[in-house]
Amino acid sequence: MTLLRIRNLTVEFATASGAFRAVDSVDQDIGNGEILAIVGESGSGKSVSMLAVMGLLPWTAKITADEVSFDGQDLLNMDPRARRRIIGKDLAMIFQEPMSSLNPCFTVGWQIKEALRFHLKMDRKARHARAVELFEQVGIPDPEKRLSAFPHQLSGGMNQRVMIAMAIACKPKLLIADEPTTALDVTIQAQILDLLASLRDETGMGLVLITHDMGVVAETAERVSVQYAGQKVEEQPVADLFNTPHHPYTAALLDALPERATARLLPTIPGVVPGQFDRPAGCLFSPRCKFADAKCKATPPPPLGTDLGHARCFYPLNTADRIAS
Amino acid sequence: MTDAPVMTAPSATAPVMQATALQRHYEVSGGFMRKPRLLKAVAGLDFQLTPGKTLAVVGESGCGKSTLARMVAMIEEPTEGTLTLDGKPVLPDDWADLRQSVQIVFQDPYGSLNPRQRIGTILMEPLVINTKLTKAEREAKAREMLQLVGLRPEHFDRYPHMFSGGQRQRIAIARALMLDPKVLVLDEPVSALDLSIQSAILNLLTELQDRLQLAYLFISHDLGVVRHVADEVIVMYLGRAVERGSKAALFAAPQHPYTVALLSATPQANPGAEKRRIKLKGELPSPLAVPNGCAFAPRCWKAQDTCRAKTPELGAAPHSAACFFPENAG
Numbered sequence: 171m172t173l174l175r176i177r178n179l180t181v182e183f184a185t186a187s188g189a190f191r192a193v194d195s196v197d198q199d200i201g202n203g204e205i206l207a208i209v210g211e212s213g214s215g216k217s218v219s220m221l222a223v224m225g226l227l228p229w230t231a232k233i234t235a236d237e238v239s240f241d242g243q244d245l246l247n248m249d250p251r252a253r254r255r256i257i258g259k260d261l262a263m264i265f266q267e268p269m270s271s272l273n274p275c276f277t278v279g280w281q282i283k284e285a286l287r288f289h290l291k292m293d294r295k296a297r298h299a300r301a302v303e304l305f306e307q308v309g310i311p312d313p314e315k316r317l318s319a320f321p322h323q324l325s326g327g328m329n330q331r332v333m334i335a336m337a338i339a340c341k342p343k344l345l346i347a348d349e350p351t352t353a354l355d356v357t358i359q360a361q362i363l364d365l366l367a368s369l370r371d372e373t374g375m376g377l378v379l380i381t382h383d384m385g386v387v388a389e390t391a392e393r394v395s396v397q398y399a400g401q402k403v404e405e406q407p408v409a410d411l412f413n414t415p416h417h418p419y420t421a422a423l424l425d426a427l428p429e430r431a432t433a434r435l436l437p438t439i440p441g442v443v444p445g446q447f448d449r450p451a452g453c454l455f456s457p458r459c460k461f462a463d464a465k466c467k468a469t470p471p472p473p474l475g476t477d478l479g480h481a482r483c484f485y486p487l488n489t490a491d492r493i494a495s
Numbered sequence: 496m497t498d499a500p501v502m503t504a505p506s507a508t509a510p511v512m513q514a515t516a517l518q519r520h521y522e523v524s525g526g527f528m529r530k531p532r533l534l535k536a537v538a539g540l541d542f543q544l545t546p547g548k549t550l551a552v553v554g555e556s557g558c559g560k561s562t563l564a565r566m567v568a569m570i571e572e573p574t575e576g577t578l579t580l581d582g583k584p585v586l587p588d589d590w591a592d593l594r595q596s597v598q599i600v601f602q603d604p605y606g607s608l609n610p611r612q613r614i615g616t617i618l619m620e621p622l623v624i625n626t627k628l629t630k631a632e633r634e635a636k637a638r639e640m641l642q643l644v645g646l647r648p649e650h651f652d653r654y655p656h657m658f659s660g661g662q663r664q665r666i667a668i669a670r671a672l673m674l675d676p677k678v679l680v681l682d683e684p685v686s687a688l689d690l691s692i693q694s695a696i697l698n699l700l701t702e703l704q705d706r707l708q709l710a711y712l713f714i715s716h717d718l719g720v721v722r723h724v725a726d727e728v729i730v731m732y733l734g735r736a737v738e739r740g741s742k743a744a745l746f747a748a749p750q751h752p753y754t755v756a757l758l759s760a761t762p763q764a765n766p767g768a769e770k771r772r773i774k775l776k777g778e779l780p781s782p783l784a785v786p787n788g789c790a791f792a793p794r795c796w797k798a799q800d801t802c803r804a805k806t807p808e809l810g811a812a813p814h815s816a817a818c819f820f821p822e823n824a825g
Contacts, residue, residue, distance in 0.1 A: 211689035212660075311777070325778070326556075355555035355716065357775050360760035364772070382690065385719065385762030389770060409766045426694040427764050428723035434701060436694035436723070442659055 173344050173376045174200040174223065174261075177237040181215070181222050184230045190446045192218045192231075194400040197473075197480075200344065203374040205367070207391030207408070209381060209423075213443050215400035216380045217266075220346050224263055225253055241343060259289040262342040266349040268329035272321040278332045279317030282339060289340045304335040308365060327358040334362070338369060344376040345369075351386065363390050384427055388412060396420050399443050399454045406479040414488035416474070416481040419455045421488075453482065461485050510543035511581060511677045511710045512567070512597070517541070518575035519562050523783060534782050536562040538734040539576070541809075542727075544678055544710035551713040551725035551742075553757070557779055559734040560714045564682045567712055568599040580678075595625055598671035602683035604663035608655040614641070614666055615651040621673045636673065644669040645699060661692035665699065672703070680712045685720060697724060718761045722746055730754045733782060733790040740814030748823035750816035753791050789818070 181193040193215040200206050208216045222233050223245060238245045240261055245253065265271040273281060282304065283297040292300065298317075305313030308331040321329055330350065337345055347366060351359035367390060370377050379391060387394055388408060395405040396417065404417040415421040424430065425437040441458040444450060452469050456462040466484055473480040478489065517540045522531040537559040544550055552560045565571045566578065569590045578585040580593055601607040608617060618637035622628050628636070641651060644665045655663060664684060671679055681700070685693040697720065704711060715721050721728060721742075728745045730738040730753065738751040749755045756773040775794045780786060789807050792798040797820050807817045 211691060327778070355779075356718070356757060356760045356762075357555065359762075360772055361774065363762075364774075383762065384690070384764040388764045388766040388768075389762045412764065412766050423690055424764070426691050427719065428694070428697065429719040429764060431723050435698045438695045438698060439691040442661075442692075 171202050172199050173202050173204075173241055174198070174378075175237060175239045176219070176223065177235060179219060179222060179233070179235040179238060181218050181227065182232045182234075184232065185446070187446065189232070191449075192400055193222065196397070196400075196402045198395065198402070200376045200378055202343070202376055203370060205370060205377045205379060205390060205392045207379045207381060207387045207394045208397060209384065209387055209394060210397035211382060211443060213399070213445075214397040216397045217348050219397075220263070220348065220378060220380060224257055224261065224346070225250075226263075255289070258285055259340040260343045261346070262337040262340070262344075263346040264330075264333050264337045264348065264350045266352055268326060268333045268353070269321065271333060272329060274321055277318050277320055278324065278329075279319075282317075282332065282336045285336060285339045300339070301335075304339055305331075307338075307369075308332075308335045309361060310335070327354050327362075330354060330358075330362060331365075334365065338373075338375075341373055342375055344378070346378045346380070348380045349382070350379070352381070352383070359386070366390070384424065385429075396423070399449075401454055401482060402473075402480070403455065403483070404479045404481045411479070416479040416486040416488055417455075417483050418459045418461050418485075418487060420481075422458075453484070508545065510545050512544040513579045514540060514542050514567070514576065515578075516576040517563070517566060517573050517578060519559075519566055519571060520574045532783050535734050535785065536782065537566070537573075538785075540729075540731075540736055542729060542736075542739075544712055546677065546708045546710050547704060548726045549704070549711040549713050549724050550727045550729065551715060551721040552729045552731060553715060553718060553721050554731035555716060555757075555779060557733070557782055558731040559782075560731055561682060563731075564599065564680045564712065564714050567678070568597055568680045569594050570599075595674040596676050597678040597680065598674065598676040599680040599682060600664070600667050600671050600684050603687055604660050604667055605687075607667055608663055610655050613652050613654055614646075614658075617655075617666065618670055618673055621670065625674055640669045640673060643672070643703070645695075659692070660688050661696060664688060664692075664696050668696075668699065668703070672707070675707075676709070678710045678712065680714070682714045683716070684713075686715065686717060693720075700724070718758065719764075730757065733780065733785050735790060735817065736809055737791065737818070738816040739809060744814040750814070750821035750823055751791075751818045752795050752797055752822060754816070755822050 176196060176198040179193055179196045182189045182191050196219050210216045221227050223238060235246055279301055282301050286292045286297045286300055301317055302313045305316060310316050310328060310331050351362050363386065366377060381387060391408050394408050394411045396403050398419050404420050415424060422439045426439060428436060439458050444454055450456055450467065453466045453471050456466040471482050471484045473482050474486060478486050517537060519537040521534040521536060523534050525532045542550060552563060554560050566573050572587050580596060585593055615637055618640060619633045622633045622636065638648060638651060646665055685696050688696060703709060713724055725742045728740060728742055729736045732753050738745065738754045749758055756775050759771060759773045777794050786793050788803040788805055792802040801819050807819050809815055809817045
């Protein structure tokens with residue numbers, strides 16, 4: 171069943187020098203109990219598209235979409251009060267920087283209990299018991315004591331676990347994790363990723379993992395959506411994406427991984443991600459693509475079919491007639 | 496372009512820098528009226544840097560790898576132990592002269608460039624302080640360096656904010672190379688960069704090393720990157736080297752349980768790969784309260800009474816681990 175359904179989502183920011191399109195007609199479906207990874211480099215709009223769903227963008231953002239629905243409810247035209255009852259309860263998010271996302275003036279216990287009070291109307295005793303239970307679940311040792319700690323008294327890994335505990339406090343149906351492990355060490359990253367996967371197994375929630383780390387994607391995700399300069403350029407199940415990428419950008423990104431390197435010098439992608447003023451007329455990747463021709467530079471390619479990973483490309487790789495890339 | 500006279504390649508095997516039992520301690524205030532406590536950020540480290548080779552230091556946050564970088568770059572003085580450069584001891588009195596030979600590139604390319612200086616000024620600054628070159632010579636050298644790191648001549652008069660992260664890191668590398676150093680300390684040079692930019696910077700570093708015979712001290716937490724760039728690898732845990740070996744040996748047959756755990760925790764970009772993750776118990780202990788015996792013992796699944804009583808030492812073999820019960824031994 172589709173939990174979150176996004177159709178033709180576009181987000182534009184009003185800047186002093188005109189509108190900047192951060193997300194460009196993105197479609198996305200996330201089902202119950204599914205782990206979807208959204209990968210892309212900085213500026214590819216992967217965080218912004220999910221922040222738009224959460225309604226957390228500043229007023230300078232102009233959000234247009236054909237459909238954004240969560241669990242059958244239209245998020246686009248929902249009044250803010252109704253939205254507040256869903257956000258943080260059924261639809262929760264973990265942010266990238268635990269240190270700056272937690273309020274430094276309150277204990278972590280207070281912050282986690284606030285969600286329980288607001289959404290679940292629990293009494294004081296029940297809140298405390300639930301908070302202790304949540305801390306145990308996310309692997310925070312000595313939970314009774316840690317509940318009265320302030321964020322600055324905890325390490326980054328601990329704070330990230332507090333954020334996760336807070337996000338799963340109300341047993342959300344969909345959890346959006348925005349770079350949940352980027353600031354953490356690998357051994358702690360492994361613990362957090364295991365924790366998220368086991369939560370999915372236990373509660374059947376959907377999980378959206380926003381990341382730029384291909385290793386994390388390969389180990390955690392089931393389906394992967396690749397974004398480039400605001401557009402979704404490809405989407406495939408994880409094994410297929412790594413074995414037979416269809417979009418040249420995906421292929422180039424995978425080739426650039428140091429661990430896949432065969433020679434002393436790594437394959438690189440020339441150029442940079444297009445910005446506000448040098449957005450190409452045709453395919454957004456065409457200035458950096460080694461396969462691009464005049465057609466690519468003139469007309470934007472529409473997404474292809476499911477068998478070709480919805481790749482936005484006129485000349486997809488790894489197809490029946492183009493085996494070798 | 497590469498007619499710089501100072502960069503003659505020395506004999507390939509002689510180490511340019513050597514560290515023996517290098518230590519750095521900090522005094523941390525224990526609170527009002529209490530005795531200050533001693534934090535051993537680096538507690539005894541031996542290594543050598545060879546021209547044209549890369550020594551990678553890996554470890555998690557708090558293991559002392561950045562302190563090590565600061566000692567090698569002569570920003571901080573070692574508390575104990577000796578550091579020699581070209582056979583001569585590195586003492587604070589001589590730092591001003593020796594710093595020309597050791598330069599450092601920091602992790603954050605946004606914070607390490609002065610936003611109010613033009614790129615040309617940033618690049619010429621080290622020459623103004625350390626050499627007697629004329630203004631024209633300085634500018635010629637800066638422009639040459641700009642080209643060497645893959646930037647265009649028109650970038651000379653621009654300001655740092657006009658560049659992307661990857662380009663800024665190129666500028667930081669160019670600045671580090673202005674004084675023709677023999678040793679380049681790279682403190683997480685690519686961890687702030689995107690994947691497609693990261694590969695370009697790694698390639699640049701490889702090319703520069705081949706061309707200039709630089710010795711790299713490459714500090715990173717990313718084992719994927721280390722596996723690509725390193726010749727030798729040191730794994731650090733709480734200020735100590737727990738394992739040392741050539742890249743091939745260390746990645747093929749890690750000996751120290753911590754290295755094994757670290758490798759198993761690193762996500763591989765291969766969805767078909769078998770996952771056998773070793774879960775470590777507990778947290779990294781505070782560096783103020785390093786456990787007795789082996790520092791890793793409280794989190795180790797093989798720990799026995801010996802480990803908690805005695806501190807294991809790194810062996811003399813090229814690939815050895817500071818462990819009483821190493822994995823893959825023999």
